[in-house]
Amino acid sequence: MALDVLCEVNSCVHNISNENKCGATQIYVVNHKEKNASSSSETDCKTFEPSDL
Numbered sequence: 001m002a003l004d005v006l007c008e009v010n011s012c013v014h015n016i017s018n019e020n021k022c023g024a025t026q027i028y029v030v031n032h033k034e035k036n037a038s039s040s041s042e043t044d045c046k047t048f049e050p051s052d053l
Contacts, residue, residue: 013051022047 005022007015014024028046031037 007045009045009048011051013049014047015051 005024005027006020007022008020009015010017012022014022016023024047026047029043030046032042032044035042037043
């Protein structure tokens with residue numbers, strides 16, 4: 001299991017400021033359109049929660 005999950009989504013409440021790391025206890029990533037992904041652009045992070053920037 002990965003120790004550090006890198007993330008550049010600064011508008012997410014789980015993003016650790018100035019470190020580009022995810023601080024969520026669990027990460028949930030899904031495929032687009034219920035098909036097998038062949039690239040990262042065909043996936044989404046369902047752990048995302050908007051922050052109050």
